[in-house]
Amino acid sequence: MSAALSVRDLAVARGGLPVLSDLSFEIAPGHALVLRGPNGSGKTTLLRTLAGLQPPLRGTVAPGPGSIAYGAHANGMKGTLSVRENLTFWAGIHGQRDAVEDAMRRFALTALAERPAQGLSAGQGRRLGLARMVLTGRPVWLLDEPTVSLDAASVAGFADVLRGHLATGGAALVATHIDLGIDAPILDVGPYRATLADLDRAMGRDGGFAA
């Protein structure tokens, strides 16, 4: 079976500076991979690159961004529109309008359906962002600290949704510091930290000693 996500010899940069290099991994359909590494080690940069939000320095990512749903933030929601209106809009873009009520139920948003998005708490907004991601209907989820601001019940609810996604052949790459109770290997980005040689390469220098 072909990989849901295949990354080959990837190098990524932030602000023009190489952050990670020589990364290769695959995620099979039905599987998740947990991203770990200290603050500033490049997890977000990697996820943004995989999502097609910024170009890689080198390497390949397959499939393209059209198969990938990124994020867990409520960014981009219309603050004056209600939770239901926002989700209906996003679901419509992805041909998933029939799935809106179920997504609201799964993220405990039904009671908040008529609430303007700008009136949500941080955790409620996070649940709205996760519901929007689910409504893309895309097979590969890239999640950047999805449980930040979530209470214990919401973390458990999210883990259930993620398990359901994997059970139906979806895949996920999740940067998280907490144990989601998902059976997934861990990819520590520490060993892939970019070197001075990567910086030289990115700046078009040969990295050798000056004569």
Ligand SMILES: Nc1ncnc2c1ncn2[C@@H]1O[C@H](COP(=O)(O)OP(=O)(O)OP(=O)(O)O)[C@@H](O)[C@H]1O
């Ligand atoms: N907007 C930016 N412009 C330039 N450099 C940035 C920017 N955001 C982050 N960086 C730098 O890029 C590097 C990688 O940051 P990144 O956010 O990918 O790490 P992270 O592993 O996700 O960190 P955290 O665990 O704190 O979320 C860090 O050195 C960081 O300081």
